[in-house]
Amino acid sequence: MSDAVSNSIMEILPDLNRGDLPHDASMELDHVIQAVKETGKDGSLTIKLKVSAVKSGSIEINEVDIHAAVEAKIPKPTKRPTGFFIGRGGKLQRDNPNQLQFEATKGAE
Numbered sequence: 001m002s003d004a005v006s007n008s009i010m011e012i013l014p015d016l017n018r019g020d021l022p023h024d025a026s027m028e029l030d031h032v033i034q035a036v037k038e039t040g041k042d043g044s045l046t047i048k049l050k051v052s053a054v055k056s057g058s059i060e061i062n063e064v065d066i067h068a069a070v071e072a073k074i075p076k077p078t079k080r081p082t083g084f085f086i087g088r089g090g091k092l093q094r095d096n097p098n099q100l101q102f103e104a105t106k107g108a109e
Contacts, residue, residue, distance in 0.1 A: 016068040021047070028072040041075035 013022055025047055032043040046068055054063035084092040 015024045016049075016066060021068050021070065025070045028070050032072050032074055036077075039075045039077050042073045043074045046071045054073075058100070 017024065022107055025045065029045050032045050035041075036043045047068065050067040050069075052065045052067065053061045056062065084094060085096050087093045087097040
């Protein structure tokens with residue numbers, strides 16, 4: 001690897017995905033931050049770069065393709081379960097079948 005040159009990621013990022021990568025990553029980061037604030041759970045944002053050689057028929061590789069992707073793991077809120085009572089015949093119901101029912105009284109003041 002003679003004549004090695006250091007490539008700055010900061011110089012490459014603005015060109016990836018036709019210039020959309022920084023904007024897309026920023027939007028996803030905003031979503032992750034908002035979800036973390038709402039849920040109190042951890043989230044993450046990953047920028048993946050896959051570098052592939054472009055084969056041109058010669059032995060030396062003079063070109064690469066960079067495939068960029070933004071992957072966000074947005075935490076989901078915890079959903080509370082809905083409780084049901086098991087009534088006659090196994091039918092699910094919201095009211096406790098063993099609780100006494102009060103009858104409405106007419107003209108009660």
